[in-house]
Amino acid sequence: MKVLIVTTPVKPIGQGEGGGVDVSLHHIIRALTHRQHEVSVIAPKGSQLDADVDAKLIAIDGELQQSCQVHAPNTRFFCDDDCVLSRMWSAAQAHQDDVDCILNLAYDWLPIWLTPFLPTPVFHLISMANENQQVANALQRLNHTAPERIAFRTHAAANTFSFSRPVTTLANGYPLAQFPFSPDGDGSIAWVGRISPEKGLEDAIRIAVRADMPLKIWGFEQDSDYRQALTREFPPSILQWQGFVPHQTLLQQFQHCSALLMTPKWVEAFGNCVAEAICCGVPVVAYNAGGPAEIVENGTTGFLIRPGDLDQAAAALSHVCQMNRTEVRRQGHQRFSLEAYAERLEIWMGLQRTTHSRHSASKRQDPPRPLALG
């Protein structure tokens, strides 16, 4: 079937900045085209898709929107003729008759509000938690009238909204052929994340000290005072700073670790590194909260522990070192392959329906009820 993806109006795709939307978009295209769906993408002018993905790009000129994330939760939305966002959705309106459904990746008020104005079903994949009151209002109203049109990565993210009806969760999917595997752990612990207090690195260090295992730390240094304080307090035999490395390098490096440790102080909306570690066969010890609690299967791909319980975490680390890494990887591949992700996307967006459902009359039919697919 034919899917039109409308990306974020915050920046062009593939401009080397990397970032979550770029990676997500490419994974979704690969997943859908692998299942023989035709994909076209509306994105801001200057966007470029990876050379190996098969999708038609429709580039739209206009003023880029600012990300909701950088503003206060009560920030209002500008929306007019100069904005790339309104122009992207005019293009979506113009192309809607040529496709079976539209997939919105933008965290913005306009596309959510516009949903009932388009006869072709618009689905919204929401990658962030509740960050803006206007977006939340529009999503909550849509959840009341058409809950099947909204999907989140995790329940943890969905639960930051006040939804009256259940929503679909999709987790994520990865090109696993590029994921390395090491049958044995090297006795170290991996920690991946921004170096910033809300990510709870100090808990991870204290757990590593108790387990007497070195901690390899990957991630962008957002708060250098925080890092310096930790460096002063703990010996280099425990703290092994790895810096911020390209994603493929990260996978190559952390595949050898005996476990990944995830100890955030805030609610993680998903936690890509958790799913990716599991797909590399690296078991995970994570606080039982947020996205990681929905990714780790307790006792199978790692252990979920009481947040802040450093002793329980240290004990769990010695347990996960005994886990069968081949089985951890198998479980990861089963849930987080692009194929499995494509199937979840297909079920959510009703792409498995028969060909005759392409006609506009049946476009208005309700897709299946929301499910936790991830």
Added chain:
Amino acid sequence: MKVLIVTTPVKPIGQGEGGGVDVSLHHIIRALTHRQHEVSVIAPKGSQLDADVDAKLIAIDGELQQSCQVHAPNTRFFCDDDCVLSRMWSAAQAHQDDVDCILNLAYDWLPIWLTPFLPTPVFHLISMANENQQVANALQRLNHTAPERIAFRTHAAANTFSFSRPVTTLANGYPLAQFPFSPDGDGSIAWVGRISPEKGLEDAIRIAVRADMPLKIWGFEQDSDYRQALTREFPPSILQWQGFVPHQTLLQQFQHCSALLMTPKWVEAFGNCVAEAICCGVPVVAYNAGGPAEIVENGTTGFLIRPGDLDQAAAALSHVCQMNRTEVRRQGHQRFSLEAYAERLEIWMGLQRTTHSRHSASKRQDPPRPLALG
């Protein structure tokens, strides 16, 4: 047929402020219901329709929009979940299947941009000239793809935009049963308008002096320095200030004048008082520019003169005093009755089509080509 009118989001209707939108809306409802069309109206909460009009009111809560008129031409548009404007158009979307067409009276970016998103045809009656760049951009794009969806009061207003294709002009219509008639003039000249330099009152006074006729001046005193300067310069035998009076009182008073004089220094988008004077049988002398030039029929309902030519205007005044006031009124009634206005609205919005055209398939048919109907 069934017409859904969406009013301005700037203020509730019928809250005693009077104003152009209130009067226009009620005239349009009376015109359409007189022709057996069913009318429903979406308006901000707190709106009240006149007791004698037969229309269903759908009141919408939300934050009122600011008028384009009070802002610089490059002002951008806020548009989100709290705005009454987005909520009014969500209601229009929800009600669209129950009506044959939607008539927008708001001078705002959103409804114009939204036009292609609604299968039920949306028509835009634009009462102002080019006041905002965002509105102009959206109108010019719509004019390119669907010129038949836009109507103005006059070509003068339409010509302030850069349209590539012709648009419909509708003039206005009035409940003429309430319009008084005096078969003879009293030898005075009527002048109606805000007391402000762009309205060109000083030209009218100099013409009155040359014609040796008293000038009765009605209108809101916007610029008191301007009025005082005029009062110092000209004797009370010429200047007869009447103040700002209710509309029906204005008609009762100016019906006795021998002529109406209209001498603006700017481009009048329409000029209701010109059409109303003619409907009362009072002939008009007006500068040959803007809206008045499209209302006055030269030699029949008055004279159009070279802007700024005070001698020609004074000479024209003595000519119009000889005109047959009954014939002036007859001409006015023919063009500006609610019946004639209803017919223009019907032709523009395709309301004369047969009943079977109500089905959605034929809703997408093109209405007749744009015409100068006013």
